[in-house]
Structures are given as structure tokens and as C-alpha cells.
Amino acid sequence: MRDASELEGSNTMQKTRSQQGHWLGLVVAFVIVWSASFAVAGDAGAITTKSLLAEMTDLAGMARFPAPAYTCRQFSSYDRAAVSPKENWFANADYGQFLRVEERDGRKEHVMMDADGPGAIVRIWSANPAGTLRIYIDGAPRPALEAEMAVLLGGNYPGLPRPIAGEYSKGWNLYFPIPYARHCKVTSDQPKFYYHVNYRTYPQGTPVASFAADQIATWKSDLEATIARLDSPGQAADKAGTETKPFEVQVPPGGTAELARLAGPRAISRLRVQWTASEDRDQPALRSTVLEMDFDGQTTVAAPLGDFFGTAPGLNPYESLPLSVTKDGRLESRWFMPFQTAADVRVRNHGGQPVTVRGEIASQPHAWTDATMLFHAKWRAEFHVPTEPKIDWNYLTARGQGVFAGVAFAIDNPVKAWWGEGDEKIYVDGETFPSHFGTGTEDYYGYAWCFPGLFTHAYHNQSRCDGPGNFGRTSVNRWHILDRIPFTQDFRFDMELWHWKKCLVNLFVIDYWYARPGGQDTFQPLQPADLAVRPLEAYQAPRVAGAIEGESLKILRKTGKVEPQEWDGTSGGYHLWWKGGQKPGETLTLGFPVEKAGKYKVTAQFLKAVDYGIAQVAINGAAAGEPIDFFNKRVIVTGPVALGTFDLQAGENTIAFTITGANAQAVRSYMVGLDYLRLDAAK
Numbered sequence: 001m002r003d004a005s006e007l008e009g010s011n012t013m014q015k016t017r018s019q020q021g022h023w024l025g026l027v028v029a030f031v032i033v034w035s036a037s038f039a040v041a042g043d044a045g046a047i048t049t050k051s052l053l054a055e056m057t058d059l060a061g062m063a064r065f066p067a068p069a070y071t072c073r074q075f076s077s078y079d080r081a082a083v084s085p086k087e088n089w090f091a092n093a094d095y096g097q098f099l100r101v102e103e104r105d106g107r108k109e110h111v112m113m114d115a116d117g118p119g120a121i122v123r124i125w126s127a128n129p130a131g132t133l134r135i136y137i138d139g140a141p142r143p144a145l146e147a148e149m150a151v152l153l154g155g156n157y158p159g160l161p162r163p164i165a166g167e168y169s170k171g172w173n174l175y176f177p178i179p180y181a182r183h184c185k186v187t188s189d190q191p192k193f194y195y196h197v198n199y200r201t202y203p204q205g206t207p208v209a210s211f212a213a214d215q216i217a218t219w220k221s222d223l224e225a226t227i228a229r230l231d232s233p234g235q236a237a238d239k240a241g242t243e244t245k246p247f248e249v250q251v252p253p254g255g256t257a258e259l260a261r262l263a264g265p266r267a268i269s270r271l272r273v274q275w276t277a278s279e280d281r282d283q284p285a286l287r288s289t290v291l292e293m294d295f296d297g298q299t300t301v302a303a304p305l306g307d308f309f310g311t312a313p314g315l316n317p318y319e320s321l322p323l324s325v326t327k328d329g330r331l332e333s334r335w336f337m338p339f340q341t342a343a344d345v346r347v348r349n350h351g352g353q354p355v356t357v358r359g360e361i362a363s364q365p366h367a368w369t370d371a372t373m374l375f376h377a378k379w380r381a382e383f384h385v386p387t388e389p390k391i392d393w394n395y396l397t398a399r400g401q402g403v404f405a406g407v408a409f410a411i412d413n414p415v416k417a418w419w420g421e422g423d424e425k426i427y428v429d430g431e432t433f434p435s436h437f438g439t440g441t442e443d444y445y446g447y448a449w450c451f452p453g454l455f456t457h458a459y460h461n462q463s464r465c466d467g468p469g470n471f472g473r474t475s476v477n478r479w480h481i482l483d484r485i486p487f488t489q490d491f492r493f494d495m496e497l498w499h500w501k502k503c504l505v506n507l508f509v510i511d512y513w514y515a516r517p518g519g520q521d522t523f524q525p526l527q528p529a530d531l532a533v534r535p536l537e538a539y540q541a542p543r544v545a546g547a548i549e550g551e552s553l554k555i556l557r558k559t560g561k562v563e564p565q566e567w568d569g570t571s572g573g574y575h576l577w578w579k580g581g582q583k584p585g586e587t588l589t590l591g592f593p594v595e596k597a598g599k600y601k602v603t604a605q606f607l608k609a610v611d612y613g614i615a616q617v618a619i620n621g622a623a624a625g626e627p628i629d630f631f632n633k634r635v636i637v638t639g640p641v642a643l644g645t646f647d648l649q650a651g652e653n654t655i656a657f658t659i660t661g662a663n664a665q666a667v668r669s670y671m672v673g674l675d676y677l678r679l680d681a682a683k
Contacts (some may be wrong), residue, residue, distance in 0.1 A: 049179060091499060093195045126153055178211045242269065262345075323335070387419075405480055405512045575607055606641060606674030610665075614629045614631075
């Protein structure tokens with residue numbers, strides 16, 4: 001790998017060359033530029049920005065093992081303290097981690113990626129894009145692409161709008177391909193952010209035309225066609241020779257029904273099911289009805305019907321490139337599924353009631369070659385999984401030659417707290433350390449900050465998150481299309497189970513991949529007991545016995561805004577949030593009821609945060625000890641705080657907060673959060 005000092009040394013040597021060497025250098029440079037231009041314009045075998053754009057929507061191409069072959073790996077800001085399963089394996093400081101820091105033109109640049117080519121960047125993600133992103137190609141001293149990171153990843157860079165780039169549920173993604181012939185380095189001039197950079201590396205000698213900024217305009221029509229296809233993934237027309245076969249079958253409990261039997265060589269290009277919804281949001285029959293597909297005598301698909309379409313459980317509308325679910329119950333797959341001799345598609349009913357399955361299967365002629373692969377989709381579930389100790393939960397272990405294409409994941413979470421702090425770890429062809437090591441489960445799925453908001457995109461989606469917070473059932477997926485991961489021998493995908501709370505969760509995953517005939521996996525046969533949608537109790541926020549909830553108190557006098565705020569770990573799930581203490585001296589006065597006059601020990605629970613102030617607390621005008629500093633670097637619930645013993649009258653009493661200042665480390669917003677008061681009779 002090269003760094004700035006090497007480039008400077010190279011420039012110094014260049015200045016001392018003879019005139020003859022100078023002209024020779026110009027000739028060589030001309031030849032390189034001419035060769036690259038020729039590759040763009042005339043060499044159909046070259047990897048170009050245009051050819052990579054075509055791959056972004058080519059689902060049929062997913063079924064061919066790549067030629068030329070390549071590897072797909074990831075640079076990220078994962079915590080470097082995670083050295084091995086025996087040493088800090090679940091370390092979680094996954095931001096602000098870089099390969100190194102360089103000095104260039106009087107500024108510091110933090111190196112996110114440094115890779116020899118030929119290759120191509122195929123995805124960049126961040127939770128909090130910061131500073132100016134610079135992409136240096138083939139050792140050039142000036143970046144081929146330079147932009148504010150939030151502009152580039154947010155879909156506001158000229159020519160690269162949504163959905164090529166954009167923010168989705170607080171995750172910022174760029175899917176524009178950036179090829180390079182010899183080398184690529186990516187930097188930012190800001191240090192504190194999360195990032196992923198996914199990239200391909202081709203074999204030496206592979207012709208690649210390096211990216212230049214003017215190619216965004218050069219390939220404008222190709223970009224627009226790609227954007228249109230990503231915006232409306234289900235609108236592609238059937239190719240010539242496509243045949244569509246409708247089906248409608250009644251399947252009794254314990255029964256099996258054939259949907260189609262096809263002779264090859266052909267490929268299934270569309271599978272559509274029209275489902276009649278029941279009143280149960282979870283649609284349990286979609287889970288208990290299993291889809292099975294045999295290609296050339298090998299069962300490569302075995303999954304609950306709803307889960308296969310990336311909706312788990314229930315009919316959760318979203319639209320992506322390979323799969324979609326509509327509000328009216330139409331489930332559609334556009335995964336390309338070739339076969340050489342025969343395909344058999346059937347459903348099994350493991351439920352207790354008859355089901356009707358109707359829809360259609362479209363197939364088209366397909367020439368089978370030595371590079372053609374069979375489509376795989378398998379499902380597994382595990383129930384009552386303890387969140388402590390932390391584990392690597394296996395998504396997929398496969399053997400053979402193939403390509404990983406994506407995953408749909410679902411979880412039953414019994415608490416509001418975040419379940420997905422864990423990182424993806426992907427091992428390819430015998431790797432002992434993962435070549436994909438991520439920064440968080442939601443980051444892998446392209447969103448961020450454990451955000452419960454739903455979103456839909458051609459490559460990644462969150463189609464269900466019950467709430468409040470992250471309580472209940474959540475369904476997410478991500479498709480590796482441009483960033484597909486080839487393997488020649490074996491493939492393993494683990495996801496850390498890293499939950500904020502100690503509890504038991506239910507986990508469900510379906511993986512999608514392609515493999516040459518004979519490819520194997522470790523999935524076990526589906527068990528009827530695993531196919532039942534297990535009930536979840538309605539969310540009930542725990543309450544402290546005897547607490548007078550802060551959000552229930554009467555506001556007597558205030559400045560600014562006072563409102564309830566939902567927060568995990570508080571009594572009842574809420575606290576009273578005072579945002580109006582803009583400066584020292586301002587006061588909030590609240591009224592609280594007392595049933596019987598007497599002497600009481602008064603206890604309170606508060607919140608602390610980076611922008612909270614220091615306040616004097618008073619009960620009925622009498623100071624409750626010294627002023628309390630509510631600063632903390634992250635939001636926490638304090639636990640019970642003794643305020644003292646007071647004579648309280650029957651009826652309304654008062655608690656007041658007067659801002660006296662702020663901690664030296666605090667953001668000076670002077671806020672206060674009261675969770676509850678508790679009154680205990682003093683002896």
C-alpha cells in the first residue's frame with residue numbers, strides 16, 4: 001500500500017528526471033489514458049462504470065458465477081480491539097476507526113479504504129457522514145471524486161440522486177459503482193463517524209477503466225435507466241419466450257400440493273402469490289405453509305411462504321428489486337432461478353386449517369453453461385435465545401462454489417430496548433478473520449441508530465417494527481446485488497447477538513444464495529413446531545410501586561416547553577422533560593398530590609444527559625439538599641435519589657427546579673428530566 005510520503009518521494013524524483021525521461025513519461029501517460037478510453041469505448045470485456053451500472057438491476061446475472069471472478073470485501077470502522085473470538089470479540093467502539101491518518105495539503109485525512117486494483121467500490125454507508133469524502137484512484141495526487149460526505153451519500157450530489165444514494169431511516173447509502181484499474185484510496189477529513197466501504201477486487205490483468213468524475217455525465221442515460229428500474233422494481237417487462245402458468249390449489253392440513261412442474265433448460269423469472277388476508281396481523285398460515293422447490297433433483301428452497309417473500313410474519317408491504325409485498329396481499333419474487341432438466345414447485349401445509357394458494361409462475365428459455373448456478377433459499381428459527389452471554393448467531397454456512405445474494409431477518413423482542421448492536425462477520429473460502437466485519441446489525445441492513453421507522457428501497461428494507469421503540473416483531477432485509485459475495489469453496493455468515501438488555505428473543509432468518517450443482521448448507525429440515533407464530537404479550541412498561549409519575553404532575557409555572565418524553569428504563573416508559581431552562585435562574589414548578597398530611601421521605605428518579613443542567617430542587621419552597629448536576633455523557637436513568645424528609649399537606653404540594661448552571665463538559669441547554677416522585681411516611 002502506498003501513502004502520502006511515497007507519493008511525495010515519487011514527485012521529487014520526477015522533477016529530477018532528464019528531458020528525455022520527461023517526454024517518455026508523457027508518452028506513457030498518453031498510452032495509459034488512450035488505453036482506458038479505448039476500454040470505455042470499444043472493449044466489451046472491460047469493467048466500466050457503464051457495465052457495473054447494468055449489473056445493478058441484472059437479476060439474471062446473479063445466476064452466473066462471475067467472469068472475470070472477483071472477491072468482495074469490506075472496510076469498516078469496526079472496533080479494532082476485536083482481535084479474535086478469544087480477545088475482545090464483541091468490542092463495540094465501532095466508530096472513528098481508520099487505517100491511518102495522512103497529512104495532505106495542510107490537512108489531516110483519515111484513510112477509510114486502501115486497496116490495490118483492479119477493483120471497484122460497490123457500496124458506501126455511514127450513520128453520521130462527516131467532512132469531505134475524497135476518492136483517490138490509481139495513485140493520482142488529486143481525488144477523482146471529492147464531495148461533502150453527507151451530500152454524496154444523501155442523494156444530493158449532481159447526477160447521483162435517490163435511490164442511487166440517500167438517507168433511509170437515518171442510514172446513508174451510496175450504491176454508485178466506482179471502478180479503478182490499479183489502486184483506490186478513500187479518505188475523510190473528519191475523524192468521528194461510522195462507515196462501511198464494500199469493494200470488489202478482480203484478478204490481475206483484468207481490464208478495468210478507472211472512474212473519472214465526468215463519467216457521471218457521460219453515462220447519464222444509463223444512470224437514468226438504472227434509477228428508473230430501482231424506483232419501480234416490479235415494472236420490468238417479460239422477455240421473449242416467457243410462459244406464464246397460473247395455479248390455484250387447496251391444501252388440507254398435513255397435505256402437499258404441486259404448483260408447477262417444468263422441463264428445462266429454462267429459468268423461473270417470476271413467482272407470484274395472491275394471498276387472502278385474515279384478521280390476524282401475523283397471518284399465521286403464511287408461516288405454516290412451506291414453499292419447496294427442487295431444481296434438477298436437488299431441494300434448494302425450503303421456507304415458510306411469507307418468509308420467502310421477505311415479510312415475516314404477516315403481510316408487511318414493501319418493494320425491492322427481487323421481492324415485493326403489496327397492501328392487497330400480492331407477494332412477488334423476481335429472483336432468477338435457472339435449471340437444466342426440471343423444476344418442481346410445491347407447498348406443504350403444516351397448519352391446522354386448510355389453505356388456498358393461488359398465483360402464477362413465469363419461466364423463460366435459458367441456456368445452461370458451466371457458470372450457471374442453482375438458486376437457494378433456506379430458513380431457520382431459534383426460540384428463547386438468551387441475549388447473555390453474547391454469541392455469533394449463524395445466518396448461513398454453505399459449501400461449494402457460489403454467490404451470496406442476500407438475507408431477510410426477523411426477531412421477536414420482548415422489551416423496548418435495542419436488540420441489534422451486533423456486527424456482521426462474513427468469512428469466505430477458509431478465512432479465519434472475517435473479510436466483512438461490520439458496525440451494527442441495523443448498519444448492515446442500511447439504516448442506523450436502532451431507528452424503528454419503516455423504509456423501502458430496491459436493496460434494503462425495514463417493513464415491520466411494532467414498537468414502542470424496538471419492542472415486538474421486526475422484519476428487515478438486505479440484498480447483495482452489486483455487492484454480491486462470490487465464494488469458491490465455502491461461505492459463513494455470522495451476526496453477533498448483542499442486546500442492550502438481558503432477555504430471551506426469538507430469531508428467524510432466510511438466506512438467498514446461488515451455487516453450482518451440489519452446493520451444500522447446514523440447514524436442518526423444518527419442524528412443524530417452529531412454524532407456529534408464537535404470541536407476544538402486549539407491551540406494558542414497568543412501573544415503580546408507589547411512584548407518582550413525573551409526566552402526570554400538574555404544571556404550575558414554567559418557562560419554555562415541558563412535555564412527556566418516551567424513554568426506556570423509566571417508570572411507565574415516560575418522563576417529564578423540561579426544555580425551557582435556557583439560562584440560570586429560570587424555574588419550573590410542578591404540583592403533586594398528597595392524600596394525608598404528614599412527614600414524608602421524598603425520593604425522586606431523574607434522567608441525566610450531555611445537555612442537562614444543574615438545578616436546585618425545592619419541596620414546598622424548602623431546598624432539597626444541594627443543587628443536583630444532571631450532566632452525563634450519555635442519557636442515563638439515575639435510579640432513586642433521596643431528596644430529604646418534608647412536612648407535606650393534604651392536597652397539592654409543589655416541587656420546583658431552579659437552574660443554577662451547567663457542568664463544564666455539558667452542552668448548555670440546561671434541561672431537566674423527572675421520571676417520578678415517591679413518598680414514604682417517615683417514622
